[in-house]
Amino acid sequence: MKIALIGFGTVGQGLVEILRDKAEQLADYRFEVVAVATQRRGTLYHPDGLDIPDLLKSMELGGLSYYPDGIGLNRDWDVTTIIRQCNADVIVECTHTNLTNAQPALDFCRVALASGKHVVLANKGPIALAYAELKESARRAGLLLRFEATVMAGTPSLRLAMNALEGCTITQARGILNGTTNYILTQMEGGMDYAAALDEAQRLGYAEADPTADVGGWDAASKALILAAALFEQKLTVEQMSVEGITNITAADVQAAAAAGERWRLIATVTPQGASVRPLRLPITHPLAGVSGATNAVTYTTDLLGDVTLVGAGAGRQQTGFGLLSDLLEIARVKFPY
Numbered sequence: 406m407k408i409a410l411i412g413f414g415t416v417g418q419g420l421v422e423i424l425r426d427k428a429e430q431l432a433d434y435r436f437e438v439v440a441v442a443t444q445r446r447g448t449l450y451h452p453d454g455l456d457i458p459d460l461l462k463s464m465e466l467g468g469l470s471y472y473p474d475g476i477g478l479n480r481d482w483d484v485t486t487i488i489r490q491c492n493a494d495v496i497v498e499c500t501h502t503n504l505t506n507a508q509p510a511l512d513f514c515r516v517a518l519a520s521g522k523h524v525v526l527a528n529k530g531p532i533a534l535a536y537a538e539l540k541e542s543a544r545r546a547g548l549l550l551r552f553e554a555t556v557m558a559g560t561p562s563l564r565l566a567m568n569a570l571e572g573c574t575i576t577q578a579r580g581i582l583n584g585t586t587n588y589i590l591t592q593m594e595g596g597m598d599y600a601a602a603l604d605e606a607q608r609l610g611y612a613e614a615d616p617t618a619d620v621g622g623w624d625a626a627s628k629a630l631i632l633a634a635a636l637f638e639q640k641l642t643v644e645q646m647s648v649e650g651i652t653n654i655t656a657a658d659v660q661a662a663a664a665a666g667e668r669w670r671l672i673a674t675v676t677p678q679g680a681s682v683r684p685l686r687l688p689i690t691h692p693l694a695g696v697s698g699a700t701n702a703v704t705y706t707t708d709l710l711g712d713v714t715l716v717g718a719g720a721g722r723q724q725t726g727f728g729l730l731s732d733l734l735e736i737a738r739v740k741f742p743y
């Protein structure tokens with residue numbers, strides 16, 4: 406299965422590191438990275454596949470221009486031309502999330518589907534803002550659109566709700582959907598100050614390119630929109646949601662909660678009627694109060710099983726890279742059985 410990566414930052418590199426490290430385990434799938442396209446650090450296309458160690462090395466050196474020359478290597482196509490004309494079976498969209506209009510990723514997805522390519526995203530924008538349109542385009546073209554990495558990184562929150570729980574009626578999804586803020590709150594409980602905890606979350610690759618999206622609650626809101634669209638077919642917009650982040654929570658608030666046997670957590674709630682994100686003070690015995698660091702959790706309330714809770718990684722290079730891999734594996738199993 407041939408793959409083109411659009412965006413090659415933390416998450417894209419996380420995916421190819423897994424492809425490198427698990428080459429033997431994944432050999433039957435014969436994954437090949439044929440193209441990598443970045444907005445500012447060059448593009449590469451080779452119809453017979455690019456060398457993964459060389460790709461990673463070139464990024465360490467500063468960009469794809471450091472990738473060694475070779476016969477058949479194309480460095481000249483822009484991102485859209487690569488998506489339209491390369492020989493990839495799947496486009497992996499992992500550019501930065503834009504929650505205002507989802508661009509340019511939304512157009513990249515449209516071009517990919519219009520040119521017969523399956524789409525896998527880590528980028529939340531296109532799914533949060535235009536899921537119904539993309540899903541319909543994919544359906545009409547007989548293509549798969551997958552986005553496990555957009556909610557709780559590689560922890561299979563969407564696969565659980567959409568596949569494993571199929572047949573149940575889900576009436577609510579509720580949980581901690583942002584790794585950065587949960588990491589900051591946990592570090593503040595340990596005495597670290599807010600700015601140092603945010604710096605650390607950025608250094609560890611949890612935060613968005615602009616961490617305002619994390620601390621303002623917008624990243625969790627985008628995941629709530631994705632759950633609303635995917636689980637409840639709801640075309641919610643962020644303007645219809647009540648969203649509050651953690652920027653107003655002070656060290657004193659965290660200490661006061663601790664003294665009362667409570668913890669602050671940023672909680673997203675999604676129902677067929679709407680969605681919200683807000684910090685809540687939870688008793689220490691509450692299951693979500695025990696979720697620490699960049700770990701996330703979601704509880705699906707269902708008719709047949711009652712509450713089903715999933716706890717796992719919510720952010721990170723390898724963790725989100727795995728989310729992409731899990732979708733590629735599903736597409737490979739469905740469309741390219743070996």
Ligand code: HSE
Pocket residue numbers: 555557558582583584585586611612613619624719720721
């Ligand atoms: N910035 C996001 C978070 C990354 O902290 O959860 C995963 O979507």
